Amino acid sequence: MDSLNDALEKLKLSGTDCSSDKLEGCLDCLLQALGQNNIESSEKIQQSGILQSFVNLLKLQTPSASKAAHIIAEIAKNELMRIPCVEVGLIPPLVQLLHSKDQEVLLQTGRALGNICYDNHEGRRAVEQAGGAQIVVDHLRSICTLTDPASEKLMTVFCGMLMNYSNENDSLQTQLIQMGVIPTLVDLLGIHSHNTALTEMCLVAFGNLAELESSKEQFAATNVSEEMVKLFKKQTEHEKREIIFEVLAPLAENDAIKMQLVEAGLVECLLDVVQNTVNSEKEEDNAELKTASDLMVLLLLGDESMQKLFEGGKGSVFQRVLSWLPSNNRQLELAGALAIANFARNDGNCIHMVDNGIVQKLVDLLDRHVEDGNVTVQHAALSALRNLAIPVVNKAKMLSAGVAEEVLKFLRSEMPPVQFKLLGTLRMLIDAQAEAAEQLGKNVKLVERLVEWCEVKEHAGVMGESNRLLSALIRHSKSKDVIRTIVESGGIKHLVTMATSEHVIMQNEALVALGLIAALELQSAEHDLESAKLVEVLHRLLSEEKSAPEIKYNSMVLICAVMGSEPLHKEIQRLVFLDVVAKLRNHENKTVSQQASLTEQKLTVQS
Numbered sequence: 002m003d004s005l006n007d008a009l010e011k012l013k014l015s016g017t018d019c020s021s022d023k024l025e026g027c028l029d030c031l032l033q034a035l036g037q038n039n040i041e042s043s044e045k046i047q048q049s050g051i052l053q054s055f056v057n058l059l060k061l062q063t064p065s066a067s068k069a070a071h072i073i074a075e076i077a078k079n080e081l082m083r084i085p086c087v088e089v090g091l092i093p094p095l096v097q098l099l100h101s102k103d104q105e106v107l108l109q110t111g112r113a114l115g116n117i118c119y120d121n122h123e124g125r126r127a128v129e130q131a132g133g134a135q136i137v138v139d140h141l142r143s144i145c146t147l148t149d150p151a152s153e154k155l156m157t158v159f160c161g162m163l164m165n166y167s168n169e170n171d172s173l174q175t176q177l178i179q180m181g182v183i184p185t186l187v188d189l190l191g192i193h194s195h196n197t198a199l200t201e202m203c204l205v206a207f208g209n210l211a212e213l214e215s216s217k218e219q220f221a222a223t224n225v226s227e228e229m230v231k232l233f234k235k236q237t238e239h240e241k242r243e244i245i246f247e248v249l250a251p252l253a254e255n256d257a258i259k260m261q262l263v264e265a266g267l268v269e270c271l272l273d274v275v276q277n278t279v280n281s282e283k284e285e286d287n288a289e290l291k292t293a294s295d296l297m298v299l300l301l302l303g304d305e306s307m308q309k310l311f312e313g314g315k316g317s318v319f320q321r322v323l324s325w326l327p328s329n330n331r332q333l334e335l336a337g338a339l340a341i342a343n344f345a346r347n348d349g350n351c352i353h354m355v356d357n358g359i360v361q362k363l364v365d366l367l368d369r370h371v372e373d374g375n376v377t378v379q380h381a382a383l384s385a386l387r388n389l390a391i392p393v394v395n396k397a398k399m400l401s402a403g404v405a406e407e408v409l410k411f412l413r414s415e416m417p418p419v420q421f422k423l424l425g426t427l428r429m430l431i432d433a434q435a436e437a438a439e440q441l442g443k444n445v446k447l448v449e450r451l452v453e454w455c456e457v458k459e460h461a462g463v464m465g466e467s468n469r470l471l472s473a474l475i476r477h478s479k480s481k482d483v484i485r486t487i488v489e490s491g492g493i494k495h496l497v498t499m500a501t502s503e504h505v506i507m508q509n510e511a512l513v514a515l516g517l518i519a520a521l522e523l524q525s526a527e528h529d530l531e532s533a534k535l536v537e538v539l540h541r542l543l544s545e546e547k548s549a550p551e552i553k554y555n556s557m558v559l560i561c562a563v564m565g566s567e568p569l570h571k572e573i574q575r576l577v578f579l580d581v582v583a584k585l586r587n588h589e590n591k592t593v594s595q596q597a598s599l600t601e602q603k604l605t606v607q608s
Contacts, residue, residue, distance in 0.1 A: 024065055028069065028072060031072050032072055039075060043078075043079040047082060052085060052089045053090075055089075059091065059097075059098055067106045067109050070106065070110045070113045071112070073091060073095065073113040073116075077119075083117050083124055087123045092117070092124070092127035092128055092133070093127075096114070096128065096132065098110040100136070107140070107155055108155050111158040111161075112158055114133055114137075114162050115166070118162065119165045120168075125173060134167075134176065138163070138180045138182050138185065140159060141156060141163075141189070144156060145188050153193055153196050153198075156193070160199070160203055163182065163206060164202070167209055167210075171213065174209060177210065181219075183220055186206055187224065187225045190228045191228045194232055200232065204248055208244075208251075211251040217252070218255075221255055221258050229249060230266050230267050230270060232245060233245050233267070239286075239289060249267070249296060250295075256303040256304070256306070259299075259300050259302070262306075263306045267300070268297065268310060271293040271294070272297075275297075290332055290333070297336060298340055301343035301344065307343055307347070308347065311344050311350055314350070314357060322336075322344075324337075326366050329369075331378065334378050338366060338381035338385050339384070341359060342387075345389050346388060351389045351392050352394060356398075359389065360389065367383070376419055380419055380422055383411070383422035386404055386426050387422060387425045390426060390429035390430045393433065397434065400434060400437050404430060405440075408426050408427055411423045412446065412450050417457075417462070417463050420454060420463045421466055424454075424463065424470050425466055427470055431478075433477060434477060435478055438473065438477035438480075438483070439483055442480060442487070443480075443486050444486075445486060448487055448490045451467045451490075452487075452491050455467045455468055455471070456495075465504075468498075468502075469499075469507060472510040472511055472513070473514075475487065475514040475517050476510065476513055479521070484517070484525070484526065485522060488518075488526050493518070493530060494529060497515065497530065497533035500512055500515065500542070501541075505549045505552065508542075508552050509549075509551050512552065512558075512559055515535070515559055516559050516562055518530075519565075520562050524566075531568050531569060535559075535563065536563070539560055540576045543581045543585065553596075554596050557582065557597060557599075557600040560578060560604075579604050582597050582601050582604060
């Protein structure tokens with residue numbers, strides 16, 4: 002410490018005017034002290050007040066510029082020293098040093114700027130104002146093909162500097178993207194894949210930028226997928242593969258990149274990871290299994306990449322995924338079910354899968370998880386079944402396979418995601434399936450649960466699907482028994498409320514169901530329709546200009562149907578429907594105007 006004090010004293014007395022040798026000796030002394038005890042030495046340097054004199058030492062023509070930049074790089078390792086470095090004005094001369102042709106000067110300057118920017122908003126802002134990032138990006142672009150060790154070391158430092166400069170700062174990351182840094186980083190990765198330090202720094206920089214939506218287009222225009230897959234194949238260490246996974250996940254959110262990754266052979270790599278880790282009990286292997294299978298599912302979210310991997314149901318990838326369903330490995334069961342749900346986004350795929358026995362595999366999977374309450378697996382398997390039930394030709398086959406009975410086992414679930422998917426699955430299954438709709442509609446336990454879920458306002462999805470299933474049971478069964486079950490369970494008021502939904506499709510489904518109730522079981526539903534203020538709702542729907550034509554049409558059909566009820570008819574007369582309906586005779590939609598004429602006649606006759 003004495004030698005440090007002496008050196009500081011000399012620098013304080015003579016500033017930068019002492020002889021070159023003396024100055025070099027003082028700077029060497031500072032570097033040595035910082036190497037031995039960075040925190041204490043850097044704070045001593047600040048307290049001495051000589052930090053200011055580094056502004057002159059960093060001038061381009063100064064022979065000691067490299068050593069001065071080196072000292073600043075060491076000082077800025079101490080987080081308490083970063084803001085003082087900015088405050089004394091070190092950033093502009095450091096940025097000017099980036100114009101130097103001396104590689105050592107550039108190296109130490111890059112380190113100094115990178116360390117000052119680390120987790121330091123003021124440092125980043127000063128570098129931005131001085132234009133430092135653009136100079137570094139230009140340097141990287143000009144030297145990225147050089148493969149000598151010194152150049153690779155400089156590139157590593159520059160990548161690190163850009164990473165510290167832009168980390169967790171969207172506007173600075175966007176700025177780097179606009180400067181065109183992404184193609185340069187991809188080139189670096191391809192040319193220098195043998196250099197571990199530079200490769201890792203490139204990956205961290207990718208990770209910084211890949212989260213931004215604006216970066217995906219630039220990444221997609223490069224051969225990043227090919228380079229990443231090549232790099233992945235070389236890696237044997239968990240940690241290195243994990244870093245690559247962390248970059249691939251945000252990149253794979255882009256559909257074009259999904260396809261590029263599939264074509265580059267990433268899927269085969271992922272399947273190998275799964276095969277090599279599936280029977281392991283090591284925590285790191287389990288983590289890698291999860292990451293690989295999750296990424297596999299993500300690749301299937303793209304329509305093009307999903308179809309390529311399905312290969313008409315004969316693809317090896319699809320076959321491997323099928324084997325995950327009965328694996329008894331929780332993560333693979335989940336990934337397998339999610340993958341099937343993704344493959345089932347295409348009607349042709351759905352038909353092929355149902356014809357080839359996928360339903361039984363999913364039913365068996367669900368059956369294994371009825372008791373354990375594993376929400377993620379239940380949700381994924383139900384999602385797959387729901388998608389598979391969309392094509393008309395699959396519905397009867399799936400009903401025959403006992404899917405409805407299996408799904409009903411989850412009625413007791415208290416988990417909204419599971420509730421939501423089971424409702425959607427049942428609704429898809431009974432579409433145009435009168436017998437199934439009647440059977441389910443007479444199931445008192447199911448209907449009572451639906452009525453209960455129609456009231457869970459904190460879960461809008463569950464509430465909406467419950468209403469839609471209630472309506473679907475009536476619309477597809479056209480059964481008096483089903484209507485009576487729903488009336489007795491207190492479901493009518495929910496259908497009336499559904500008619501006021503902000504979604505036209507739900508309004509329409511409710512009105513059609515209410516029309517069937519009025520036509521088939523008006524007497525038993527009369528009291529509930531009156532209590533739910535159905536007539537007032539219909540008056541409002543017909544009066545509102547924003548109501549869709551089909552809503553106006555079905556509202557008038559329903560008005561005609563409920564006139565057979567004395568209390569409801571009185572309500573219609575009280576609200577003077579004639580005026581509202583008369584206006585609709587001139588509606589631009591012919592179906593609406595014709596129904597308005599018919600409704601007007603009926604209202605006139607029965608008034």
